[in-house]
Amino acid sequence: MLVELAVENLAVVERLRLRLHPGFNALTGETGSGKSLIVGALSLLFGGRASADMIRTGEERAFVSGIFEAPADARFRELLEQAGVAAEDGELLVEREITASGKSRAWAGSRPVTIAFLREIAPFLGDIHGQHDQQKLFSPEAQREMLDEATGARELTAALREAWRAWRAAQRELAELDRAEQERARLADLWSMQRNEIAAAALKPGEDAQLENERRVLRNVARLSESVASAYALLEESEESAASAVGQALKRLEEAARIDATLEPLVETLRPAQIAIQEASHELRHYLGRLEADPRRLEEVESRLALIERLKRKYGTTIEEILSFFEDVSSRLAALESAGERRVELERLIAEHEARYRELAGQLRETRLRAARRLGRKVQEELAGLAMPGAVFRIQVEPCEPGEEGMDAVQFLFSANAGEEPRPLDRVASGGELSRVALAIKTCMAPAEKGAARTLVFDEVDAGVGGAAGEMIGRRLRELARRHQVLCVTHLAQIAGFADHHYLVSKSEAGGRTAAGVELLGRKERIREIARMLSGQKLTPEALRHAEKLVEQFSAG
Incomplete structure (x- = not known):
């Protein structure tokens, strides 16, 4: 239930605070007084579209807030918890701001929230029914x-949508496999050739660096032999070799250290x-023993390096990159080779998901047919109480092509007069009849709930109806108000007369500016x-x- 609504700088409303009550609340006023602005403000709190055009001329921002009794619904509490929002003392404060730049911000329980969150909790707080909703x-x-x-089968419809998406996803993947068949065949030949070429080379990481070093050695055997032999002679073979000199020096120092112990560290x-x-x-002697010219081996090394260079030009700048390319192309080939297996798996999944979908769609159809009979009968009964005793209302459920919402086409059929075959609602209902059909459906769709009552808002539900029908609408709204808080914008005295609380919306002008206000009327x-609503501006006795x-x-009564 809406406890309080505050509006600031919204269109012609400069500042307004409205305390609402349980039961039937009527909003009346002259045409253009701003009655629908109250509904518009509530729509913003329910996540409705906002624009800078809504801001009062000359102001930088518009602000709307509402205090609601928090419903006891478990799903509602779950939504609040997920958003980190708390309802204080059983009440929830919802706020919305629009800036001159067109940006909009929202809060719930004084905590910033998204507009999508407002739309998500709105059905638990209330519902707005206006002329746009009638067209819907x-x-x-x-x-x-x-x-x-009306079916209440939320879990069944959710499961159906999930089965539909899984079925369609498997169908799309299979179609993609079919479209790529020729391309896969062409790529398979290319990738197979590349994989075989690299595999035949039997490359090893770091092999090229080792071969390049071996090639330098084989190309310079004579120079290496001369240099290494010279080094060996200087270390070992000559009378003044390094080995002889160091040996003599070590011998002399050992003799001296036996006399002076401080020389021992030098030893x-x-x-x-x-x-x-x-x-x-020792190593140099063995190296010289192994070193020999080998033209045949040099030719093998040159050939191997040439092969590696060709592979580098094709598949990577290093052997590591070539081997990485090999792994990649091997994986792609494996995926192609398993495409046949995937096709079989997809065909199995498609059959499985389709069977699941059709089973759920069949269950949903039976649920819809039962709900259609039940709701159609209740709406027809409501219409009889809205001065349409001969009206016929039926809900037709017929098979259609599979879709995310099932395999049923739903159509509302209506006849205003007894003996006439009911036809689609959009072809036969007049404006006044449509208003009453909409109210009848809304009444049947709003059963009593545990916890706080929802706020049901009706904007111009009296469109196109006269006094007698208006009286019947007023009675229905009063009955509905026993289970929910009803807020109704009306031009008919026959509807306003049934209200428990009557508010007057009026406009005034001061300093060249127009402002709308609202007041709760006493009996007088x-x-x-x-x-005034009955006779116009002239109030006769x-x-x-x-x-x-x-x-x-x-x-x-």
Whole structure:
């Protein structure tokens, strides 16, 4: 239930604070007084579209806030928890701001939230029904949504959509496999050739660096032999070799260290040098023994390096990159080779998902057919109580092509007069009839709920109807208000007369600016307003007596 609505700088409303009550609340006023702005402000709190054009001329921002009794619904509480929003003392504060730049911000429980979040919680707080919503009655999609809401089969419809998406996804993947068949065959030949070429080379990481070093050695055997032999002679073979000199020096130092112990560290320093020279000489001698010219091996190395260079030009600048390309192309070939297996798997999945979808669609059709009979009967009964005793209302459910919402086409059929075959609603209903059909459906779709009552807003539900039908609409709204809070914008005294609380919306001018205001009417003021609605601006004693009688009559019955 909406407890309080505050509006600031919205169109002609400069500042307004409206305290609402349980039951039937009527909003009346002269044409253009701003009655629908109250509904527009509430629409913003429910996540409706906002624009800078809504801001009062000369102002930088518009602001709307509403205090609602928080419903006890478990899903509603779950949504609040997910958004980190808390309802204080059983009430939820919802706020919306529009800036001159057209940007919009929202808060719930004084915490910033998205506009999408407002739309998500709106159905738990209330519902707005205006002339635009009446036109939605002509939409097959809207009619199906209303019927589905009446079924209460949310889990079934969610499972159906999931099965449909899985079925369609498998179909799309299979179609993609079919479209790429020729391209896959061409790529398979190319990738197979590339993989075989690299595999035949049997490359090893770092192989090219080793081969380049071996090629330098084989090209320079004579030069290497001369240099290494010279080094070996200097270390070991000559009388003044490094090995001889270090050996003599070490011998003399050992003799001296036996006399002066402080020389012992020098002996220990020099001894590793002698060992290193001996090891180096040994390695050089073996190197010279292995070193020999080998033209045949040089040719093999040159050929191998040439092969590696060709592969580098094709597949990568290093052997590591070539091997990475090999792994990649091998994976792609494996994927192509398994395409046949994937096709079999997809065909199995398509059959499985289709069977699941059709099973759920069949269950949903039975649920819809039962709901269609039940809702159609209830709406027809409501129409009889809205001065349409001969009206016929049926909900037709017929098979159609599979889709995300099932395999049913839903259509509302209507006949205003007994004996006439019911036809699609958009072809036969007049404006007044459509208003009553919409109210009848809304009444049947709003059962009593646990916890706080929702706020049901009706904007010009009296469009196209006269006094007698208006009286019947007023009675239905009062009955609906026993289960929910009803807020109705009306031009008919016959509807306003049934209200528990009557608000007057009016405009005033000051300093060249127009501003709208709203006030809760007492009994005397209410009778004057209903008299104005009955007879116009001239309030005659007769009109006032008629208005008083109407209020007393409607209040009593």
